[in-house]
Structures are given as structure tokens and as C-alpha cells.
Amino acid sequence: MIVVTGGAGFIGSNLVKQLNIVYPDMPIVVVDDLTNGTKFRNIVDCTITDYVDQNEFLDQINKNKIFSKLKAVFHQGACSVTTEWNGRYMMENNYDYSKSLLHYCLAWKVPFIYASSAAVYGLGTVFKEELVYEKPVNVYAYSKYLFDQYVRSIFNEIKSQVVGLRYFNVYGPNENHKGSMASVVLHADKQLKDKGIINLFEGTDGYANGEQLRDFIYVDDAVAVNLWFLESKKSGIYNTGTGNCESFNALVQAVIDFYGHGEIRYIPFPGHLRDCYQNFTQADLSKLRNAGYQGAFRNVANGVKDYLSIMHKNITI
Helix, strand or coil, X not given: CEEEECCCCHHHHHHXXXXXXXXXXXXXXXXXXXXXHHHHHHHCCCCCCEEEEHHHHHHHHHCCCCCCCCCEEEECCCCCCCCCCCHHHHHHHHHHHHHHHHHHHHHHCCCEEEEEEHHHHCCCCCCCCCHHHCCCCCHHHHHHHHHXXXXXHCHHHCCCCXXXXXXXXXXXXXXXXXHHHCCHHHHHHHHHHHHCEEEEECCCCCCCCCCXXXXXXXXXXHHHHHHHHHHHCCCEEEEECCCCCEEHHHHHHHHHHHHCCCEEEEECCCHHHCCCCCCECCCCCHHHHHCCCCCCCCCHHHHXXXXXXXXXXXXXX
């Protein structure tokens, strides 16, 4: 049996789909919070053995319930709203919950693969898995940073697999429920269909309009890293991006190219984001590659085409 927390969410549901393909006979248990009931659409075409509410699951974990033949826990569940400033809520959901699952898996020697975030690097320009480069600038990033530090603090005592994957800018199917936190690709698609115009931020901090740079990774490529680590049995904290950065202009142009029409409009940069906005991200993949991962990553043009082709299967391109 494999447990996927956040299994009805964006990355989690894509992971469940791939687990169904790679391990067709493996029982999959999805743990999530379906207060937002629209998320059921993300897993309606998945094969799962059971669904367990997040609070019920955490209660079972804290009581040290035995899950028969548990092969692994993929911990994707978290509050990923980077503009959320309720620190108590964020720490309960992202830090305390993660610690409980970690210690359960360590006690039963079950592989534990969890979602960290490139947000831990803050406004830096070096994205390497070392403490000196980690400077979170919001409480979401801090919750991820603190759990990474906790894992590091007990790493020498760990006797089973523990992997933290620092996701960069992930995009792809099953993110509609995320609202404002959905990728620029989804927002661009909706804006193009509604008005034929896609909004991007004006330039900031020396970057020209729309030329801020991010490491955009397609969700299937992020999932592939998860599955590789399960088989590799290696542990550690690793960046999960493409190793390349591309501009928001390039990302949006890929959407326009898919449809064959559209234009970009630049809007004023929001003042409340100026002190906490990552103008540049680019994963250093040295540690991941040295661990043995050789998988390829889509560039923005190919990733956006794959994404929109799934969203609009009736469109021929």
C-alpha cells in the first residue's frame, strides 16, 4: 500500500495517476481535505483503495495505527498559499503535520518522500541545497524551511529513507482548484479565452516587462523525480526543477502560440509583493544529478503545449 497525502491536490493527484500506471496492482490511499469539494475531479479517474480525511489520518498516525504492508508515504499535503500570513495555521498544517508523519514513518521504517519548496531560498540568486543560501521571506517558505532543518537535525539518526523535494514553479493539469495560486499558464489560458489579452507584471528590480525569470517544471517531470527516488532508496533534500530559467514572456508566448492568437498587456507591479517576490529562480541540479537521476525535463514550449493539449483535447494543433 502507498499513501499519498494531498492526493486530491495538484501534484498529489498527478502522482496518484502515475502510481496507478507504474504499480497497477498497488493499493493507493488518498489523504486530503475535501472542504473544497471541486478537488474530487482531480482523482475521479484514478484507482484508489480508500480515501481518508486529513484530520482522521493524523489522528490514526498519532495513535500509531498499523497500516498493513505500507510501502511508502508521499507527503504532498500542505497549505501552499504563499500570501497566507496566519502563522499558527501554517505551522500546524505544514510543520507539525509533517513531523508527525516523519516520526511515524521512521518508527515503522517506511520510506517518506515529502514536498519542500524552492521558496526556502527567498530572494537569493543561488539555489543550492545549503543553509547559507536559504532565506525564506514569508511564513509559507519558513514552514518548509523549518521542516527541512528539522530533518537535517536528525539525519544522522535516520535508519530508513527520507527525501525532501524542493519544487520550483510547477505547472500542469489538475490545478484549477488552486485559484490565485494556480500557475501563470492556467491564468493565461483563462484570460486569453475571456478577452484575448494576457496580463503580466511590469518589470521590477532591473528586469524588463515580463522578463522576470523562473525555473518552470512540468508536473509530470516533478512526479517522475518522486517515483525515481522511491526506487533508488536514496535519502536527502534535493532541488526539483529543470535547471534552466525562462521568462514569463516566454511562458505566455507558448500559450499564445498554442492558440495562434493573443497579446500581452503589462500591468503595474503590486506594491505588496515588492519585498517578497522572486524575480529569478533556477535550480542547481548538481546534487540531484550526482544522486543518479538522469531524467529529462521539458522546456516551457513543450511543457505548455502538453498541458494545454490535455486541457483542450478537442483542439488540433
